[in-house]
Amino acid sequence: MTFNPLQERGIPLDKQLRNWRELNVTPIDPDHADPYTRCRIITMNGIEVEAVMFSHHLARHCPDLEIKQQLARVRYIEAQQQKAVNWLLPGLASVLETTIAYEQVAVDLTAWVARMEPDPYLQQAYQFGVLEDFDHLYRYANLYEMIEHRKAEKIVDNLTEVMPGRPTFMHHRNPIDNVREPYDRSSAAPISKLHALTIMSTEQQTMNFYMNVGPIYMEPIARQLYQEIGLIEEEHVTHYESLVDPGESWWEMLLNHEYNECYLYHSFMETETDPKVRAIWELHLAMELEHLRLAGELFKRFDGRDPEQVLAPELPPPVTFESNKGYVRDLLTTQVDVTTLGTGYVREAHERFTRMQQAVMGGEQPPSERVIDDNRAVSGREYRLETEGPHPVGVRLTP
Numbered sequence: 001m002t003f004n005p006l007q008e009r010g011i012p013l014d015k016q017l018r019n020w021r022e023l024n025v026t027p028i029d030p031d032h033a034d035p036y037t038r039c040r041i042i043t044m045n046g047i048e049v050e051a052v053m054f055s056h057h058l059a060r061h062c063p064d065l066e067i068k069q070q071l072a073r074v075r076y077i078e079a080q081q082q083k084a085v086n087w088l089l090p091g092l093a094s095v096l097e098t099t100i101a102y103e104q105v106a107v108d109l110t111a112w113v114a115r116m117e118p119d120p121y122l123q124q125a126y127q128f129g130v131l132e133d134f135d136h137l138y139r140y141a142n143l144y145e146m147i148e149h150r151k152a153e154k155i156v157d158n159l160t161e162v163m164p165g166r167p168t169f170m171h172h173r174n175p176i177d178n179v180r181e182p183y184d185r186s187s188a189a190p191i192s193k194l195h196a197l198t199i200m201s202t203e204q205q206t207m208n209f210y211m212n213v214g215p216i217y218m219e220p221i222a223r224q225l226y227q228e229i230g231l232i233e234e235e236h237v238t239h240y241e242s243l244v245d246p247g248e249s250w251w252e253m254l255l256n257h258e259y260n261e262c263y264l265y266h267s268f269m270e271t272e273t274d275p276k277v278r279a280i281w282e283l284h285l286a287m288e289l290e291h292l293r294l295a296g297e298l299f300k301r302f303d304g305r306d307p308e309q310v311l312a313p314e315l316p317p318p319v320t321f322e323s324n325k326g327y328v329r330d331l332l333t334t335q336v337d338v339t340t341l342g343t344g345y346v347r348e349a350h351e352r353f354t355r356m357q358q359a360v361m362g363g364e365q366p367p368s369e370r371v372i373d374d375n376r377a378v379s380g381r382e383y384r385l386e387t388e389g390p391h392p393v394g395v396r397l398t399p
């Protein structure tokens with residue numbers, strides 16, 4: 001059945017405000033919930049945080065008092081949505097458990113997006129990135145076993161493998177080489193714009209999370225690993241945000257943000273296995289339809305165009321969390337040694353890459369390598385979850 005968010009009626013804005021009781025959602029069961037329900041919650045939190053922050057940035061550039069007031073009203077609702085969504089997470093998870101869940105989101109969401117992306121240049125950007133977050137999952141899983149004495153399979157539940165990807169030390173590139181070419185807003189497929197916003201938002205959430213939680217641990221190796229991977233998430237945000245055409249006006253960007261919120265809530269409503277969580281996706285979709293209508297009004301007024309001219313006439317097939325083990329293994333065999341040069345991709349360690357490597361390593365092993373050695377020393381072997389047989393690449397790359 002086709003669904004055109006521009007044709008659907010939502011909840012009027014003045015009916016969207018919730019009281020404390022309504023915001024006090026029941027969290028998911030930490031032991032029995034579907035891991036992909038947790039992934040959908042984390043994704044939507046990243047999307048709502050981006051909705052709030054984008055609206056703040058827009059407001060800071062907006063001289064018109066009345067428009068600023070309308071932005072503030074919608075933004076307050078986005079902030080309530082963020083609370084309702086993120087408070088679905090149960091309080092029991094440790095910072096490292098949440099970290100592992102964030103990296104699982106990065107792997108299975110980016111792999112899905114890479115599989116569905118029609119533009120080869122954009123697809124390459126997702127294929128490139130997914131192998132890095134896949135490696136982060138492995139590094140954190142080893143830290144988790146070492147300092148919390150638990151195994152990451154309890155969290156990822158055999159849906160995502162845990163083993164080396166492109167080794168983390170190879171992710172430290174000269175910042176110049178993290179900037180990609182943008183899609184062209186006039187010719188890009190609507191789904192490409194949605195993909196870029198989605199992955200940019202979830203990577204931004206991971207970046208923000210590591211910025212704040214990294215120093216919570218006392219163990220030196222934990223503190224150092226969060227610094228190292230936190231800096232890579234900065235690279236990832238640079239990589240993905242540069243895919244978005246900067247020629248879009250603020251109103252077009254707002255429109256795309258609201259449309260993407262409709263798309264994702266609708267996707268998750270269609271694929272959610274937990275009925276209580278599904279009810280929240282459904283409620284929030286009804287709110288977003290009205291946000292989209294309001295953004296459409298602003299777009300018409302200030303851009304002089306109709307939303308139909310830039311948005312898809314119906315929602316694309318739903319974003320789906322599912323296992324991507326075979327896809328990731330294929331990428332490992334073909335792209336593990338790839339790096340970037342300018343806005344393209346190469347296989348050799350070029351001069352700018354080598355200089356950056358020397359500068360950040362300072363002649364020592366990076367935390368991402370030490371964490372594996374340290375866990376091997378404590379646990380007798382490193383932690384891996386290879387459900388589909390031995391690692392497809394085999395050789396271990398070392399700095």
Ligand SMILES: [Fe+2]
Nearest residue numbers: 051078081261
């Ligand atoms: Fe929202």
Ligand SMILES: [Fe+2]
Nearest residue numbers: 103106133136
């Ligand atoms: Fe990551």
Ligand SMILES: [Fe+2]
Nearest residue numbers: 133203233236
């Ligand atoms: Fe990342």
Ligand SMILES: [Fe+2]
Nearest residue numbers: 258261288291
């Ligand atoms: Fe919204």
